[in-house]
Amino acid sequence: MALNDWHFPKETVTFLRALRKNNDRKWFNANKDRYERFVKEPAEIFAELMIVELEQLTGQPHKPKIFRIYRDVRFSKDKTPYNSHIHMTFYPIGGDGNIGWFFGLNTDQVTLGGGTFRFEKDELEAYRKRVAGSDGEQLAEILEGLFAKGGRVNDPPLKRVPKPYEQDHPRAELLKRKGLAVWKDIGKPSVATSGNLVEKCDEAFAEIKPVVDWLS
Template sequence: MAKQSQVIIPASGYDFLEKLRKNNNREWFNEHKIAYQQELLHIENFAEALLAKMNVHDLIETPSGKKSLYRIYRDTRFSQDKTPYKTHWSGSFKRATKQRRGGYYFHIEKGNSFVAGGFFAPVPADLKLIRDDIAFDPAPLQKIIHSKTFTSAFGTLQGEQLKTAPKGYPADHEAIDLLRYKQYLLIRRFTDEEVMEASFLEEANKTYKAMRPFFDYMSEVLTSNSNGE
């Protein structure tokens, strides 16, 4: 693999996806399978280099960059869109052990590239733990999401929200805006030009590092018992 400082996502990666978008069928894809494999190798190298950097500041269970990547083949069984292929590159990294909560994700698509993390679909029990902690004392989470490091990287906390207060929590609670979240997502968007720069690898890693205070807070909330132990 190339040195990490030389790992880049080339313009040809975007070009292939755009051609696939216009020719999203099995015949075209099979005819261009070699081009796909060449572009996929660039993404695998990027993910492998990113994983190496992440393991310096976190413990990642995902064994390799290649294993982090999502398949380009779409599951069309329950979708009205029957096109067989995704038109983006993406991958995720799983933090090791049950004590480390939160997941890392990246998405490369023309005009819609981002590095993200958080809790995409927390189970009801976890969502209740989070809301109970916020309801008891919202200050720790508010301090994290209002910090300069957080706002400069992610702007604001994102994710789907209820339109009203969740059942069992007062509508006039001081942190009702946080209690209404159903997802807790941290997202940093990048332009196509930024993704193709040599600095993107380090910027993606810095973005993941900036998630740690939020992940540490959530990990403590989700792995403590009712006595806070």
């Protein structure tokens, strides 16, 4: 199979759906070989494939991180022990920031993303100054174009615009943010098991890249 034709096996989604319905240690331990074969190993292959694609897109080498299937339930009301999804991030090697790229496959859809979940204090101050100035106009235009193509952002965590910025600032919603991650849903889980997965990921990341570039 050519790299550009690579995709997750259909059993990946089948396993994730079964895990969602049987999210307990007994079931998982009885099916751990399926997890290794159809989730863990394909995810590792995909991560290595995507760092090649991202280097071609950005000119920078990236390091992948695949999130563990085991949930940290210490501070969660949800005590189910396993994640019924595949999440991974990609960050530039040698970079000093937290701006990166994201991939998610769950039982409902495949999602790509880029940006940062949360700015550090000094980064947040710099971000807000840029948003309030002329650079903010450029970001607003970039986001408007992305939204027109089906992109989205989560709601900002703050209810009010932080001081010293005016509450009626034309980019008030951007000033309320503590991070800026943009998302693009590229289809149902079947996209992950089809031969054009890599192509669709490349297209989505290319659409997200102007936001990542602005943040970088």
